[in-house]
Amino acid sequence: MARVVVDVMLKPEILDPQGQAVQRALPRLGFQGISDVRQGKRFELEVDGPVGDAVLARIQEMAESFLANTVIEDFVVKVEDEKAEGEK
Amino acid sequence: MTLDTVKHAAETPDVKLPWAELGLKEDEYERVREILGRRPTGAELAMYSVMWSEHCSYKSSKVHLRQFGEKVPANDAMLVGIGENAGVVDVGQGYAVTFKVESHNHPSYVEPYQGAATGVGGIVRDIIAMGARPVAVVDPLRMGDAHHPDTKRVLPGVVAGIGGYGNCLGLPNIGGELVFDACYQGNPLVNAGAIGVMRHEDIHLAKASGPGNKVILYGARTGGDGIGGASILASETFDDTKPSKRPAVQVGDPFQEKLLIECTLEAFAEKLVVGIQDLGAAGLSCATSELASNGSGGMRVELDDVPLRDSTLTPEEILMSESQERMCAVVEPGKVGRFLEICEKWDVIATVVGEVTDGDRLEIFWHGEKIVDVDPRTVAHDGPVYERPYARPQWQDALQADDANKLARPADADELREQVLKLVAAPNQAAKSWVTDQYDRFVQGNTVLAQPEDSGMIRINEETGLGVAIATDGNGRYAKLDPYKGAQLALAESYRNVAASGAKPLAVSDCLNFGSPEDPDVMWQFAEAVRGLADGCLELGTPVTGGNVSLYNQTGEAAIHPTPVVAVLGVIDDVARRTPIAFKEEGQLLYLLGETREEFGGSAWSQVVHDHLGGLPPEVDLGREKLLAEILISASRDGMIDAAHDLSDGGLVQAVAESCLRGGLGARLIVPDGLDAFTFLFSESAGRAVVAVPRSEELRFTDMCGARGLPVTRIGVVDGDAIEVQGAFTLPLSEVREAHEGTIPGLFA
Numbered sequence: 122m123a124r125v126v127v128d129v130m131l132k133p134e135i136l137d138p139q140g141q142a143v144q145r146a147l148p149r150l151g152f153q154g155i156s157d158v159r160q161g162k163r164f165e166l167e168v169d170g171p172v173g174d175a176v177l178a179r180i181q182e183m184a185e186s187f188l189a190n191t192v193i194e195d196f197v198v199k200v201e202d203e204k205a206e207g208e209k
Numbered sequence: 210m211t212l213d214t215v216k217h218a219a220e221t222p223d224v225k226l227p228w229a230e231l232g233l234k235e236d237e238y239e240r241v242r243e244i245l246g247r248r249p250t251g252a253e254l255a256m257y258s259v260m261w262s263e264h265c266s267y268k269s270s271k272v273h274l275r276q277f278g279e280k281v282p283a284n285d286a287m288l289v290g291i292g293e294n295a296g297v298v299d300v301g302q303g304y305a306v307t308f309k310v311e312s313h314n315h316p317s318y319v320e321p322y323q324g325a326a327t328g329v330g331g332i333v334r335d336i337i338a339m340g341a342r343p344v345a346v347v348d349p350l351r352m353g354d355a356h357h358p359d360t361k362r363v364l365p366g367v368v369a370g371i372g373g374y375g376n377c378l379g380l381p382n383i384g385g386e387l388v389f390d391a392c393y394q395g396n397p398l399v400n401a402g403a404i405g406v407m408r409h410e411d412i413h414l415a416k417a418s419g420p421g422n423k424v425i426l427y428g429a430r431t432g433g434d435g436i437g438g439a440s441i442l443a444s445e446t447f448d449d450t451k452p453s454k455r456p457a458v459q460v461g462d463p464f465q466e467k468l469l470i471e472c473t474l475e476a477f478a479e480k481l482v483v484g485i486q487d488l489g490a491a492g493l494s495c496a497t498s499e500l501a502s503n504g505s506g507g508m509r510v511e512l513d514d515v516p517l518r519d520s521t522l523t524p525e526e527i528l529m530s531e532s533q534e535r536m537c538a539v540v541e542p543g544k545v546g547r548f549l550e551i552c553e554k555w556d557v558i559a560t561v562v563g564e565v566t567d568g569d570r571l572e573i574f575w576h577g578e579k580i581v582d583v584d585p586r587t588v589a590h591d592g593p594v595y596e597r598p599y600a601r602p603q604w605q606d607a608l609q610a611d612d613a614n615k616l617a618r619p620a621d622a623d624e625l626r627e628q629v630l631k632l633v634a635a636p637n638q639a640a641k642s643w644v645t646d647q648y649d650r651f652v653q654g655n656t657v658l659a660q661p662e663d664s665g666m667i668r669i670n671e672e673t674g675l676g677v678a679i680a681t682d683g684n685g686r687y688a689k690l691d692p693y694k695g696a697q698l699a700l701a702e703s704y705r706n707v708a709a710s711g712a713k714p715l716a717v718s719d720c721l722n723f724g725s726p727e728d729p730d731v732m733w734q735f736a737e738a739v740r741g742l743a744d745g746c747l748e749l750g751t752p753v754t755g756g757n758v759s760l761y762n763q764t765g766e767a768a769i770h771p772t773p774v775v776a777v778l779g780v781i782d783d784v785a786r787r788t789p790i791a792f793k794e795e796g797q798l799l800y801l802l803g804e805t806r807e808e809f810g811g812s813a814w815s816q817v818v819h820d821h822l823g824g825l826p827p828e829v830d831l832g833r834e835k836l837l838a839e840i841l842i843s844a845s846r847d848g849m850i851d852a853a854h855d856l857s858d859g860g861l862v863q864a865v866a867e868s869c870l871r872g873g874l875g876a877r878l879i880v881p882d883g884l885d886a887f888t889f890l891f892s893e894s895a896g897r898a899v900v901a902v903p904r905s906e907e908l909r910f911t912d913m914c915g916a917r918g919l920p921v922t923r924i925g926v927v928d929g930d931a932i933e934v935q936g937a938f939t940l941p942l943s944e945v946r947e948a949h950e951g952t953i954p955g956l957f958a
Contacts, residue, residue, distance in 0.1 A: 131460070134433030134519060136532065138462035145556075192320040192458060 123172045124201040125180050129189045130161035164188050165201075172200050212524075213251040214578040222248050231258035237593050244587045252573060252580040255525040256588055259491035260498060263760055266592035269726035270758040273736050276743035277753040284752050286715045289412060295335045295405075296754020297412055298716045300780040302675050305409050307339045310349070310402035310681065310720040310776045312759035317399035320458040321366025326374035327461040327533050328401040333378065334487035334536065337470050340412055340477045341405025344655065345667050346375050347384040348401050349681040349720070349774045350644075353394030355636035355956055360389070363397050364644075365957055371401070372647040377463035378470070381656045382648035383665025385681055386774075389636045392685065395764035400720040400757075402776050404679060406669050411477060418504040420567040422483055423545050424497070427552050427559035428469050428535035431493070432518035434459040436529045465534040465557075472555040473536060481548045484539040494528045494588070496537040497563075501571045501585035504539070508585065510563035510573045524575040539565060599732035609690060611823025613809040618887050625886060626938035628818055630948050632891070633866050635817040638859045639952035640870075657784040661867060663706040663855055668784045676784035680706035680777055683722075684858065685770030686811040687826035692734040693741035696773040697829045700745045701895055703777040705855040708838030709898050711788040711845030712779030717746055719756035719775050724768020726760045734771035735760075742773060748831045751777065788845040790854040790864075791872035792901050792927040797851060799876060799925045801861065802837055802914065803897030807888050813859040814891040833896040833919075840919050841898060849910040852901035861924075862890040862932075864899050866945050869932055875942050877933045878925035886937045889924075901927055 131137050137159050144158040164184075168176060180198055189196040211217065218224075228238040231254065241249050241257045249257060263269060278290070288305055289297035295309035313328025329346055336343045348371050353360045364387075375382050385402075476482050484504060486496045493515070501508040512524050522530070540548045545561060552559035566572075571588070573581035619625040632638055641660060650659035657676055658666035664680035682702040688695025700717065707714045719742060724731040746753050762769045781787060792799075809815050810824030844850040852872070854864040869876050880886045902910050914921040933939040 134436075136429070136432055136434060136460040136462060136518065138460070138464070141462075190320070193323065193460060 123168050125166045125168055125172060126199045126201055127164040127166065127180065127184045127188050127196055128161060128199070129164070129194050129196045130159060132193055132195050135193045212575065212578055212580065214580050215250055215582045218250045219247045224248065226251065226254050228254060228258065231255070232262055233258050237261060240593065245583065250580050251525045252528055253583055255529045256494040256498065256581065256583070259494050259529055260588045261592040263726070265491050265495060267758055268593045269595050269597050269760060270735065271594050272596055273739040274758070276739055280743040280747040281752050282747050282750040284750055287752050287754065288409070290752070290754060295339050296716065296718065297339060298754060298778060299409070300675065300677055300715070302670060302673060303408055304669055304675065305407050305412060306404060306677050306778065307336055307341045307407070308402065308404040308679065308718055308776065308778050309335055309755050310400055310718045310774060311335070311757040312720050312722060313399050313401060314396060314722065314759050314762055316458050317367050318363065318395070318397055321363045322370035322373070323458050323460050325367040325370030325399050327459050328399055329371055329374040330461045330463065330466050330533055331489045332401045332403040333380070333466065334469070334489065336403045336405035337473045338485050338487045338536070339405060341407040342474055343380055343403055343405045343470065344653070344669065345381050345383045345665060346401065346403045347665060347679060347681055348382060349386045349683065351388045351390065351393045351398035351685065351772060353389065353397060354391040355389040357394055359394065361957060367397070367399055368644050368647050374461055374463045376649040378467050379652050381650050381652050381659065382645070383650060383656055383659040383667065384679055385660065387641050387644055388685070390685060390770065392769045396762040396769050398722045398762065398772060400722070400774050402679070402681060402718065404667065404677065418565065419483060419541065420505070420507070420565050422539050422541050422565040423561045424508060424510060424563040424565065425538045425540055425545070425548060425559055426515060426535065426562045427472070427538065427557050429462065429465050429532055430516045430518040430558060431522070431527055431530050431535070432532045433522055433526060433530060434532050436526050436531070459531055459533050461533045468555045468557050469534055469536060472552055472557045475551050476538065476548055479547065481540055481544045482538050483541060486537045488535040488537060490531060492528065492530045492532065498571055498585040498588040500537060500539060502589045504565065505567070506585065507566035507568035508563055508571050509566050512573055512575045514560055514562045516558050516560055524580055597726050597732045598729045599736050600729045601733050602730035608823055609825055613812060613815040613821055613824040614807050616809065616815060616819045616821060622937045626940060628814070629862050629890065629940065630944070632813060632817050632859055633863060633945060634948035634952050635813065636952055636956065638813055638863055640950045641953060642950070643953040643958060657787055658710055658789065661871065662790055663709040664712065664779070666710055666712065666781065666784060666787055674783035674785055676781045678707050678710050678712035678779040678781060681774055682706065683772050683774035684811065685772040686816065686822055688734070688738060688771040688773060689822065690811050690824065690826045692737035692771045694826050694829050695771065696738040696741035697745040697831065698826060698895055699773050699775040700742055700749070700777070701829060701831065701834045702855065702857050703775045704749060704751065704834060704838060705898065707777045707779035708841045709788060709853045709855045711786055711842060712781040713842055714749070714751050714777050714779045714838060716778050717751050717753045717775060719753060719773060721756065721758045722762050722769065722772040722774065723760050724763035728768065731768050738771055738773045742775065745831055749835060786846055788841070788850060788853045790852055790868045792852050792868045792874050792876060793872040794851060794901070794903065795874060795927055797901040797903055797927045798907055798923060799878070799927065800900050800902055801897065801922045801924045802840065802900060802919055803833065804894060804920050805884055805889060805892050805897065806894045808892050808894045812891065812893045813863065827893050827895045830896055836917060836919050837896055837898060840914060840917060843913065844900065844910060849906040850900045850902055854899050856897040856899060858893060860891045860893050861899060866932060866949060868899070869942060870946055870949060874927050875929040875931045875933065876925055877928045877935065879935050881922045881924060886934055890934070
């Protein structure tokens with residue numbers, strides 16, 4: 122078992138109303154010094170068996186066609202350290 | 210890279226600029242050089258390219274659209290006509306109503322949710338720019354084949370986007386349409402309409418007058434979204450092979466828009482605003498050049514003062530950005546402070562970015578250097594105008610000769626029954642509640658009628674009951690067979706829908722969706738449709754107050770059906786007098802108004818049963834439509850009818866099925882003398898409606914129709930829990946309901 126993480130973020134030029142709402146709330150709650158907030162999504166995929174190139178390619182495809190809306194979002198696929206997985 | 214200033218441009222005439230990539234044609238670029246007497250700067254080129262795009266300049270359609278200004282019916286109701294952000298109509302009691310329909314077709318195909326959502330946002334800003342409070346929206350939609358997998362991507366996204374944005378704004382969605390046809394597969398049509406209400410004295414026009422007045426940009430910060438959308442996305446044929454033609458779409462923020470509405474209306478109420486303009490397609494380029502050229506002419510803008518979301522934006526990008534939820538106001542210097550206070554109260558960022566000057570130049574500065582120096586009229590109004598060649602398509606005769614009246618008709622009563630069930634279950638005729646249930650139809654508590662009624666109706670004065678109704682219609686199949694008549698049929702249907710609900714039709718807005726104007730076949734369709742609509746509006750006495758043209762709805766060689774979508778606005782003195790479609794009282798008599806002929810060209814029956822499109826669309830008789838409307842309105846006002854439903858696609862059986870299902874009661878129908886059951890049920894002759902008349906009113910009603918010369922035929926009675934056509938078949942209402950209501954959820958839920 123291994124974990125693959127897909128991080129999805131709105132593309133930098135795209136307006137992020139949720140991030141803006143968070144950013145506006147921060148000073149009101151006493152958190153100063155944050156000039157911008159962008160909010161994204163993180164998918165943690167538990168993969169059966171080892172994570173080879175074929176599996177990664179498949180996840181790449183999954184992210185591109187389903188997890189992310191590539192018209193307005195970018196994504197990054199990362200394999201998490203398997204040791205960390207073991208310690209859980 | 211050095212900044213491309215006006216001075217620099219004058220010194221370096223030979224620098225190559227990417228005019229072709231920005232969508233300008235060679236002769237258009239030459240014209241820009243001629244106007245300026247030098248090469249444009251990058252920023253000027255950005256402005257000209259977006260403002261001279263098809264989407265902003267109407268360069269192919271202008272020569273035809275003039276007819277709407279020339280064939281204007283005498284109509285006292287029109288307060289503001291074509292050319293402003295939206296037309297304004299007098300509805301009595303000191304109220305004025307502004308309404309408009311626009312397209313957001315291409316963006317909604319690329320990114321259905323955001324495309325459709327920002328379409329709602331854009332049309333709502335047009336309404337607030339007129340000083341009116343938005344009270345309702347409508348969304349006429351055309352999608353590809355209901356069974357195509359991509360339709361499952363586009364439609365749910367579009368519906369969610371419209372619902373998401375509109376619901377967050379707190380605006381009821383009271384009407385619209387949903388039509389499926391394979392011709393819209395790569396080019397779905399997402400049109401959006403909005404209605405706003407104001408007092409007569411509050412009408413505002415977009416202009417910048419008075420030297421020294423300040424130009425204030427307020428609303429969202431400017432980001433890098435939708436750059437070049439106007440020139441590239443909306444104005445060139447869609448081609449999958451060029452990903453570069455898919456620039457970032459815009460993401461909307463309805464909560465910001467809500468603040469803009471309140472902030473703008475408060476500023477209007479305090480009379481702080483000289484001129485105002487929303488930022489839509491072409492963003493700041495459009496707002497500054499239009500405000501300046503509608504006013505005295507001069508304006509100076511400091512682009513450094515524009516609040517940015519992304520500090521790396523170039524001046525060209527700032528000018529072209531289509532970031533949503535922004536507006537531009539012109540305010541007298543003494544009132545700037547108060548204006549900014551109101552913006553701050555609503556948490557809206559507002560910045561003075563320039564001022565009106567006494568010259569006639571629009572000058573824009575960046576880092577202290579002049580990067581734009583143009584006559585704003587040349588940008589906003591004097592763009593290229595094309596007399597595109599057009600010619601009746603060679604295939605038109607063959608299409609019209611392929612007569613739908615000759616198609617095989619049901620052989621016996623069983624087959625007729627089966628075809629009725631098939632028709633009411635077909636995606637185009639099936640119940641659309643899966644869509645409209647995702648919209649908030651009753652928020653604000655003034656919705657009187659909403660889908661599936663014939664028109665959407667909103668009360669605008671609680672005490673007097675004054676209300677307005679709106680219906681949108683368009684039948685691309687009819688228009689393909691004959692664009693002139695097709696446009697008139699769309700107008701007639703929308704007009705009839707408004708009258709059927711008891712309101713008096715007043716004015717028209719349209720959204721003209723066509724393929725590429727560079728194709729003479731398409732251009733002919735467009736020319737014919739505009740001519741038909743203008744002639745029709747003249748005859749019906751309902752002026753066109755404004756609208757929108759969407760061209761290049763075409764993938765490769767295949768254009769969509771010509772699709773003029775017509776919105777008719779009507780007024781009703783007391784919404785308590787409205788006429789719903791539901792048959793609610795057993796024993797009430799059903800009358801068919803108008804004449805039924807063998808007219809099956811472009812009909813729903815020919816599509817559903819034979820997958821056929823050919824022949825001629827139904828005949829148009831606008832004089833008859835007027836008479837029918839008068840009868841429907843009088844009958845509604847005098848309480849002679851309890852229900853009315855216009856007859857359009859699907860014919861009588863579709864209308865009766867909808868009215869029965871809505872009221873939960875069946876109907877017994879008798880085929881009138883001189884008609885066969887098939888023609889009676891499926892013909893799509895125009896100028897007809899079915900009404901339910903209480904027995905006590907029967908004589909009064911038929912006498913009125915007789916006296917005014919409207920053919921009226923008693924066709925049955927509201928009764929039981931089945932639709933029975935005597936001598937032919939009986940269909941239990943439960944079976945009709947299952948067929949009619951199951952289709953759309955079955956496909957998309």
